[in-house]
Amino acid sequence: MDKIKIGIPRGLFYYYDGYFLKNFFEYLNFEVVVSPETNRIIIDEGMKYANDEMCLSLKVFLGHIAYLQDKCDYLLIMRIDNYGKYNQTCTNFLSLYDLVTNLFTIPTLDINIEYTNKENMYIGLKKICQKFNISNSKIKNAYDSALIKNKKHNKNLITINKNKLNKKGLKLLLVAHAYNINDEYIGKPIIKYLENNNINVIFSNNFETKEILNLSYKYCPNLYWYYNKENIGSIVKIEDKIDGIIFLSSFPCGPDSLVNELVIRKIRKPYINLVIDDLNSLTGIETRLESFIDILEQRV
Amino acid sequence: MNGYLGVDIGSISTKGVIIDENNKILVSEYIWTEGNPTEAVTKLIEILKSKLPNDLKIKGIGTTGSARKLIGLLLDANVVKNEITAHAIGTLSKYPNTKTILEIGGQDSKIILIEDGIIIDYAMNTLCAAGTGSFLSSQAKRLGIEVEDFGNYALKSKNPVKIAARCTVFAESDLVHKAQVGYLKEDIIAGLCRAVVLNYLNNVGKGKKIKGPIVFQGGVSKNKGVLKYFEETLNEKITVDKDSHLMGALGVAILSKNNKKDTIYNLNIKNIEFKTKGLECNGCANNCEILKIYKNKDLIDVWGSKCGKTFK
Numbered sequence: 001m002d003k004i005k006i007g008i009p010r011g012l013f014y015y016y017d018g019y020f021l022k023n024f025f026e027y028l029n030f031e032v033v034v035s036p037e038t039n040r041i042i043i044d045e046g047m048k049y050a051n052d053e054m055c056l057s058l059k060v061f062l063g064h065i066a067y068l069q070d071k072c073d074y075l076l077i078m079r080i081d082n083y084g085k086y087n088q089t090c091t092n093f094l095s096l097y098d099l100v101t102n103l104f105t106i107p108t109l110d111i112n113i114e115y116t117n118k119e120n121m122y123i124g125l126k127k128i129c130q131k132f133n134i135s136n137s138k139i140k141n142a143y144d145s146a147l148i149k150n151k152k153h154n155k156n157l158i159t160i161n162k163n164k165l166n167k168k169g170l171k172l173l174l175v176a177h178a179y180n181i182n183d184e185y186i187g188k189p190i191i192k193y194l195e196n197n198n199i200n201v202i203f204s205n206n207f208e209t210k211e212i213l214n215l216s217y218k219y220c221p222n223l224y225w226y227y228n229k230e231n232i233g234s235i236v237k238i239e240d241k242i243d244g245i246i247f248l249s250s251f252p253c254g255p256d257s258l259v260n261e262l263v264i265r266k267i268r269k270p271y272i273n274l275v276i277d278d279l280n281s282l283t284g285i286e287t288r289l290e291s292f293i294d295i296l297e298q299r300v
Numbered sequence: 301m302n303g304y305l306g307v308d309i310g311s312i313s314t315k316g317v318i319i320d321e322n323n324k325i326l327v328s329e330y331i332w333t334e335g336n337p338t339e340a341v342t343k344l345i346e347i348l349k350s351k352l353p354n355d356l357k358i359k360g361i362g363t364t365g366s367a368r369k370l371i372g373l374l375l376d377a378n379v380v381k382n383e384i385t386a387h388a389i390g391t392l393s394k395y396p397n398t399k400t401i402l403e404i405g406g407q408d409s410k411i412i413l414i415e416d417g418i419i420i421d422y423a424m425n426t427l428c429a430a431g432t433g434s435f436l437s438s439q440a441k442r443l444g445i446e447v448e449d450f451g452n453y454a455l456k457s458k459n460p461v462k463i464a465a466r467c468t469v470f471a472e473s474d475l476v477h478k479a480q481v482g483y484l485k486e487d488i489i490a491g492l493c494r495a496v497v498l499n500y501l502n503n504v505g506k507g508k509k510i511k512g513p514i515v516f517q518g519g520v521s522k523n524k525g526v527l528k529y530f531e532e533t534l535n536e537k538i539t540v541d542k543d544s545h546l547m548g549a550l551g552v553a554i555l556s557k558n559n560k561k562d563t564i565y566n567l568n569i570k571n572i573e574f575k576t577k578g579l580e581c582n583g584c585a586n587n588c589e590i591l592k593i594y595k596n597k598d599l600i601d602v603w604g605s606k607c608g609k610t611f612k
Contacts, residue, residue, distance in 0.1 A: 039585035265507075270421065283366065288424060291384035295419045 003031040004132070006109065007072030010035045011061030012093065013080060015178035015205075017121070019153055021076065023146035024125060028134060033072045035064040037184040042067055043278065049103050056186065056250035056277055057179050058092045062103070069106045077101075078124075081114040087213075087226040090255050154206075161206035165241050170296055171200045173238060175231045175260075176248035178205035186250055186276050193282070193289055194246075202242065204234035212237055219266050220259070228259040235267060243296050244270040246289075251277035270296060301353070304360040304560070305567075306553025307341060307375065308386065308546070309333060309367035312406030312433055313519060314340040315549040316348050318358070323393050323554055327351040328546050337367035338374060338574050345375075345567055358565040362386075362556030364548050366407075373593060373601055374574050378563070379556040383548055388412050388419050390551030391515050394541060399511040402530065402538070404500065404520035406433040411504050413511075423504050431471075431499035433519045439475065439492060443485060447523075450489055454525025457490030464495070471495055493525035497533055512536045517544040572596060583609060 006025050008018055014034070022032045035042070038060050046063025054062075068075060079097035082088045097110050109131075111124030122143060129139045165171060172194065174181060181187040181203050194201050212233025216223065219232050235245065245267060249256035260273060272292045274285060303326060308315040310333060317328040329347045333340045362379035363372040364386035372380035383405075391401050392414070401412040409432050413421040425432070440447040454460075461478050464470040471492075478488050514536055520526055521544045531538050543550070575594040580587055586606050593601045602611045 036585070040587040041585040287366075287382045287384075290382040291422060294382070294385045295422065298418050 003029060004074070005031045005033055005072040007033045007035070007068035007075045007106075009061055009064035009068055009075070009077075010037065011064045011183075012057060012096065012179050013078040015182050017078065020121075020146050020150040023149045024142050025076075027142040027145050028129070028138065033068065035067045038063070038186075039184065043185060047278070053252070055092065055253050057177070057183070057253070059278070060183060060185070061096075061179075062099075065100055065104060069104055073107070075100065075104070075106050075108045076111070077108050078111045078113060081112070081119075082116055083113065083226050084115045086222075086224045087115070087229070088224050089226055090253075157206045158208060161202055164200040164202050165238060167200045169198050169200055170244075170293065171202060171242045172296075173202045173204060173235065173242045173245050174248060175204040175235060175245055177227050177231070177256075180248055180250055180276075181205055187248060189282055190246070190248065190274070190285065190289065193286060194293075197290075197293055199293065202238065204231045207234050207237060219263055223259065225255045225259065228255050232259065232263055235263065239267065239269060242269065244272075244292065246292075247271060247273040249273075249275055251275050301356050302359045303352075303356045304362070304553045304557040305348070305358055305375075305565070306362045306364070306386075306549040306551065306556065307344065307371060307377075308383075308548035308552065309337045309341060309363065309365040309371050310406045310408075310519075310548075311366055312437070313545070314344050314365075315546050316341075316344045317543075317546050317549045317553055318348060318352065318356070319550065319553045319557070321557070323550070323557075325543065325546070325550065326353070326356070328543065328549070330545060333367075337371055338576070341371050341374060342569055342574075345569055349567055358567060359563065360553075360556035360560040361565055362552035362554075362559075364552040369603075370576070370593070374569065374572075374595075376565070377556065378561060379552060379559050381552050381555055383408065384410060384412060384419070384422050384424070386548045386551035386555065387517065388414065388551065389554055390547035390549070391517065391541075392417055393550065393554055394547075395513065395515055395539065397513050398515050400514045402500070402505075402510075402514060402516045402521075403518040404432055404496070404526070405518040408432065409500055409504050409518070409520075411500075411508055411510075413508060421508065423506075423508060425504050431496045431503075435471075436492070436496065436520065436523070439472070442475075443479075443489070445485075445489075450493070451522070451524030451526070453486045454490040454493045454523070455528065457484070457486040459487050460490035460494050461487050463488075463491045471499075490525055493523065494529045496520070496526050497529040501533065510534060510536075514538045515544075516540050517547045519545050521545070581605065581609070581611075583607075 025032050042063035043060055045066040046059040049062040050059040077097050077100050080089045080093040101108055109128045112119045126139055191201050213229050215236040216229040216233035218236045223229055247260045272288055303318045305318050314333045315330050318326045320326055327348055329344055331344055361375050361377040363377045364381050364383050368380050387403055391398055398414055403410045410424040412419055437447045440450055461483050463474045516538045521540045527540060573596050577592045579590050581590050588606050589604050591603045592599055
């Protein structure tokens with residue numbers, strides 16, 4: 001019998017839980033289809049489905065769904081509401097499931113993350129697996145195995161990130177959501193440009209989550225956006241060891257526009273604030289990055 | 301005698317200067333870009349050449365402005381630099397004590413803060429061109445006057461009208477409305493100049509400590525109305541150099557002087573056929589916009605490919 005194909009879109013939650021989910025379902029003998037890195041066609045497809053007020057990252061995400069709709073049996077969607085009372089996500093993550101089921105006809109498998117309602121990853125996965133008559137012990141094994149792999153994977157990323165702090169040359173912290181940093185069209189061109197100019201780019205998303213969540217309270221004691229807390233915590237953690245900060249957000253991200261503004265008033269390092277929309281040309285961004293680097297080099 | 305050429309190719313105008321070893325401007329020229337940077341530069345170089353002393357050897361070329369990369373290739377420049385650095389260096393060579401540079405160009409506006417001769421901070425408008433030179437010139441056309449006369453009109457006004465400063469689209473509908481209900485042209489123009497200043501200070505200058513001495517430059521600095529409202533709002537005397545529009549070109553000429561190699565440039569570009577050709581590559585799902593650059597029918601560079609594929 002052919003394996004059942006589960007599609008995971010390479011966008012938004014993929015950059016937090018995608019690696020884990022892929023391993024989990026592969027362990028249980030599903031075939032996991034992850035959409036390719038964002039490309040022009042994916043963005044253009046996403047635009048067709050999107051409302052004009054959605055942020056670029058969500059538009060990209062919808063493009064990935066459109067890509068997957070005829071390439072898998074089920075589409076995996078996470079609906080992330082909160083990781084506790086004061087750890088909420090933005091409305092995009094909240095609306096993903098309803099948005100996708102309304103826009104597309106392909107069957108979905110959903111995981112609801114709502115800690116305040118005792119809904120977590122394990123329970124979500126269990127609900128999915130019960131549809132396929134998978135025994136509890138198998139689920140447990142798959143979960144543990146995927147968790148171990150995931151920990152190793154994350155640890156590796158964290159070490160690489162940390163090691164950059166000991167390298168010679170300019171060190172810049174790129175503060176952005178994981179789904180923007182790692183996107184081929186949003187963050188990657190900027191990272192490539194910086195690295196070609198011999199800059200060590202440290203990523204705000206590759207730190208010990210618990211540690212930086214706690215550190216974030218130094219700059220913002222009463223913030224409740226989980227992903228933004230991560231961003232802020234990374235600044236608090238290494239601000240003394242870096243030469244400058246690049247804030248990157250996708251237009252028109254609500255939480256970022258508020259939180260970045262707030263943090264910019266408190267930091268003591270040079271920074272630039274880049275907002276990416278659907279632009280075909282990188283020239284404007286390059287001008288800003290080049291002059292930012294010039295200034296930092298003059299200061300050193 | 302040695303000279304160094306700096307070219308600043310903006311969206312609206314193309315500026316060129318040739319300086320000597322002491323950063324003194326020997327010749328300069330200012331022409332409209334008219335959407336064709338290569339043609340504008342060819343024209344610019346011909347004009348500069350006709351003004352040059354015979355014994356001058358060009359030993360360095362620098363380019364800046366939004367077409368810096370393309371023109372850098374055309375002229376075989378030894379320095380290609382962004383506008384912020386170029387402007388700061390140009391201004392500092394004339395006014396070493398400057399603390400703040402206000403700059404409004406064709407589609408960019410920026411603020412540069414300097415301490416002890418080092419740029420410490422800058423801000424640039426976001427990708428929207430609200431309140432820049434291109435906005436002013438399109439409004440001038442709509443009102444039926446030359447953009448060069450804008451300043452004189454504005455100074456005549458005793459009662460500038462209030463115009464929304466936030467966004468060009470709203471500003472334009474305000475302008476149309478004020479004109480239709482019968483406000484004087486000079487009051488509308490003065491209101492427009494003030495809106496440019498307020499828009500600049502609210503967007504680009506937001507949160508920045510603007511300290512004197514202040515230098516105002518870029519094409520819009522030639523507009524006396526805008527200057528007047530800057531001085532009024534900031535309550536500081538602001539310097540506008542007679543060459544304020546040339547600071548970027550001057551800065552990049554200085555950079556090319558500091559970076560010189562033993563090359564002598566002949567500036568014979570009139571007979572070089574320089575062509576660009578755009579195409580969409582359909583090799584993969586990225587559909588990159590490729591720009592091929594030809595010099596005398598030889599392909600010399602290709603831009604825009606994400607994967608590094610070679611083109612013939």
